[in-house]
Amino acid sequence: MFILSEIEDLIRIPPQSFNIPIQHSLTDELNKKYANKVIPNLGLVITTWDLLDIKDGLLKPGDGGSYVSVRFRCIVFKPFRGEVLTGWITENNAKGIKVRLEFFDDIWIPAEYLFENCEFGEKEKAWIWKTDESELYLDINERIRFRVEQENFYNVKPKTSSEASGLEEPKEKLPAYSITASCQAPGMGCVSWWE
Numbered sequence: 001m002f003i004l005s006e007i008e009d010l011i012r013i014p015p016q017s018f019n020i021p022i023q024h025s026l027t028d029e030l031n032k033k034y035a036n037k038v039i040p041n042l043g044l045v046i047t048t049w050d051l052l053d054i055k056d057g058l059l060k061p062g063d064g065g066s067y068v069s070v071r072f073r074c075i076v077f078k079p080f081r082g083e084v085l086t087g088w089i090t091e092n093n094a095k096g097i098k099v100r101l102e103f104f105d106d107i108w109i110p111a112e113y114l115f116e117n118c119e120f121g122e123k124e125k126a127w128i129w130k131t132d133e134s135e136l137y138l139d140i141n142e143r144i145r146f147r148v149e150q151e152n153f154y155n156v157k158p159k160t161s162s163e164a165s166g167l168e169e170p171k172e173k174l175p176a177y178s179i180t181a182s183c184q185a186p187g188m189g190c191v192s193w194w195e
Helices: 022-034
Strands: 002-013 043-054 066-077 084-093 096-100 107-110 118-121 126-130 135-138 143-153 177-182
Touching: 002 022, 002 043, 022 043, 022 066, 096 143
Parallel strands: 107 177
Antiparallel strands: 002 066, 043 066, 084 096, 084 143, 096 107, 118 126, 126 135, 143 177
């Protein structure tokens, strides 16, 4: 679920951080820049793990900051295909189920990736798995076990001035990073079913 990834970048250290040890100020600036951000085709960066190499700082004319080239490792949320995770159901609709983890909200289980004999109950607003013996419900706020099928990265464009002023809102905004999952194997679905 988590990997260590190595990155190299040029980081600006502001003048007010010159009295702090370089490792601390670099870690702070790296976390400001990368923590809780999606790196395309890599994943969601959680935090800086360690600093591997720090070059001498460079000064830029007209700028009081110091620019330091640093090679570091960061913890990245990047589940592998086929990995089994546990989360909570946040939304049910006829298209599928939306799931969240404690730190990540963009997990989608499409209707075609649910159990066989699963159908959406309009009245209950929940998915119902009809077995020979009973009907099992996939309700909101239930813990659910699912398998990762695919990672999806989207190129999210920055807001234009017309969008920022509220003139034009996109109909369906895609997240920069999302996961498509399934519940088609034994042991998947609500955790309470299997306890």
